[in-house]
Amino acid sequence: QVQLVESGGGLVQAGDSLKLSCAASGGTFSWYPMGWFRQAPGKEREFVGGISRYGEITHFGDFVKGRFAISRDNAKTTVYLQMSRLKPEDTAVYYCASGPKFGASEQVRNEPTYWGQGTQVTVSS
Numbered sequence: 001q002v003q004l005v006e007s008g009g010g011l012v013q014a015g016d017s018l019k020l021s022c023a024a025s026g027g028t029f030s031w032y033p034m035g036w037f038r039q040a041p042g043k044e045r046e047f048v049g050g051i052s053r054y055g056e057i058t059h060f061g062d063f064v065k066g067r068f069a070i071s072r073d074n075a076k077t078t079v080y081l082q083m084s085r086l087k088p089e090d091t092a093v094y095y096c097a098s099g100p101k102f103g104a105s106e107q108v109r110n111e112p113t114y115w116g117q118g119t120q121v122t123v124s125s
Contacts (some may be wrong), residue, residue: 002027002114004096009119012086016123020081022096022116029077030054033099035108036070036081038092038121050099050108051079057105086123093118 008020022034035050049060051070058070067086072079079096096116099108 002032002098004098004114004116006094006096006116006119009094009121011122011124014087014123014125016086017082017084018086018121019083020094020096020119020121022079022081024077024079024098029072030074031101032113033103033105033108034070034072034079035097035099035105035112036079037095037097037112038090039095039118040089040092043092045095047109048081048094050105052105053102059105083121086121088123088125091121091123093120 003026004024006022012018030053033052036048037045038048039045047061049070051058055072067084069082095118097112098114100111100113
């Protein structure tokens with residue numbers, strides 16, 4: 001059982017940057033592709049991005065348009081989401097998730113396996 005704990009959310013202004021972290025425990029971190037989702041009030045949860053097990057491949061939801069980056073540090077069992085040029089429409093609860101064990105990064109989007117509790121990001125205009 002993998003436990004995921006997000007941190008780094010908060011209130012920022014439009015145009016600012018913010019870096020989220022997700023610390024994993026309870027499993028061998030490098031076995032899992034990782035990713036981020038978000039859910040805004042009244043909307044469905046949407047895929048933000050995913051990263052392969054060793055970090056060589058990343059991919060993102062269409063809305064990101066180069067504003068976000070995902071990285072991971074397997075030694076620290078942590079995955080990061082660096083967000084820049086934030087917009088009010090980026091306001092949401094951001095969730096960290098793992099894909100299936102030994103899966104590909106693309107599988108995070110459709111087969112999320114473990115979830116964190118979420119961290120709130122609020123972007124004011």
